[in-house]
Amino acid sequence: AGPPGPPGRADEPIRESSSQSAAPEPVASASGCHVNDSPADSSAVHPESSVLEDLTLVDNATIQKLADGLISHYLPDLQHSKQTLQELTQNQVILLETVEQEIAKFKDCNSLLDINSLFTEAKIYHNKLVNIRKEMLVLHERTTKLKKRALKLQQQKQRDALEKEQQHEKELERERQLTAKPAKRT
Numbered sequence: 001a002g003p004p005g006p007p008g009r010a011d012e013p014i015r016e017s018s019s020q021s022a023a024p025e026p027v028a029s030a031s032g033c034h035v036n037d038s039p040a041d042s043s044a045v046h047p048e049s050s051v052l053e054d055l056t057l058v059d060n061a062t063i064q065k066l067a068d069g070l071i072s073h074y075l076p077d078l079q080h081s082k083q084t085l086q087e088l089t090q091n092q093v094i095l096l097e098t099v100e101q102e103i104a105k106f107k108d109c110n111s112l113l114d115i116n117s118l119f120t121e122a123k124i125y126h127n128k129l130v131n132i133r134k135e136m137l138v139l140h141e142r143t144t145k146l147k148k149r150a151l152k153l154q155q156q157k158q159r160d161a162l163e164k165e166q167q168h169e170k171e172l173e174r175e176r177q178l179t180a181k182p183a184k185r186t
Helices: 051-057 060-178
Strands: none
Touching: none
16 A cells, blocks of 8 residues: 555544534544444434534545545555556557467468468479470370381382382283294295
């Protein structure tokens, strides 16, 4: 708690002392009810009827002392609470910024995972393209060889056909020469 306040603290009743009478004076308590020290008089005074009397019995200086005492009693605690709340607010702001940074890191990690999966996929498709290119080269070589072989076979057939034709013509010529010719009469 705070330092002790002026003589009129809120938890102590304030008594106005008067040098004129020796009888007990009425006391204004912190609750605002009229209190009298003598037990015999307490049954005679009704709290609602004494409110007006309380207001007239307590002067402005006493009210000021009560207010100052109340303020001095609660002000240090309130200031301490205010400082604690400010520290909590600052800590929450720092924590919120830290959480936002961590969320950003997680988002970056997720995007990195997406990028990694894209690179992995690109690598797979690149390998597929390389394999397709190799297969196309192999097929190109095979078709080139088949074309050469077909050309050779065609040339061979043409030569064979030409030789056969020449052979056939030679046979026909030979038969003509072998056939009997009538002799010429002279």
